[in-house]
Amino acid sequence: MMMGTESAFTTAGIFPFRLSLLLVFLYLLFLWFLLVKFVWEDAHLRSKNAFFIRLSLFFVIFFNFPGLLLYLILRPVSTFKEAERAELEDELVRIEIEKLRKAKK
Numbered sequence: 469m470m471m472g473t474e475s476a477f478t479t480a481g482i483f484p485f486r487l488s489l490l491l492v493f494l495y496l497l498f499l500w501f502l503l504v505k506f507v508w509e510d511a512h513l514r515s516k517n518a519f520f521i522r523l524s525l526f527f528v529i530f531f532n533f534p535g536l537l538l539y540l541i542l543r544p545v546s547t548f549k550e551a552e553r554a555e556l557e558d559e560l561v562r563i564e565i566e567k568l569r570k571a572k573k
Contacts, residue, residue: 503528507539514544 507528511521524543527535546554 500532503532503536507536510543511539513547513549 504525507524508521511524515521524535524539527538529535531538
């Protein structure tokens with residue numbers, strides 16, 4: 469009779485443990501998927517180099533967080549939109565300087 473009680477107790481104790489392991493696994497899988505999605509989108513916003521994009525995805529898919537850190541170190545500093553905006557701002561500053569130089573003459 470004691471064996472039946474121990475078996476039921478052990479089974480009851482294993483189920484919550486397995487459930488918690490499953491939930492942790494699903495959470496980590498979801499987090500991994502989000503990392504891959506983030507790198508995919510961010511790499512496309514920052515680079516047109518297909519090799520760089522694929523290499524970045526490879527590192528994140530197979531090395532997870534260390535791969536993400538490597539990507540964050542190696543990725544271009546700005547997106548295409550940010551670089552374009554900076555160029556437009558520089559051009560506007562040049563135009564304003566030219567206007568001021570012409571106004572002084």
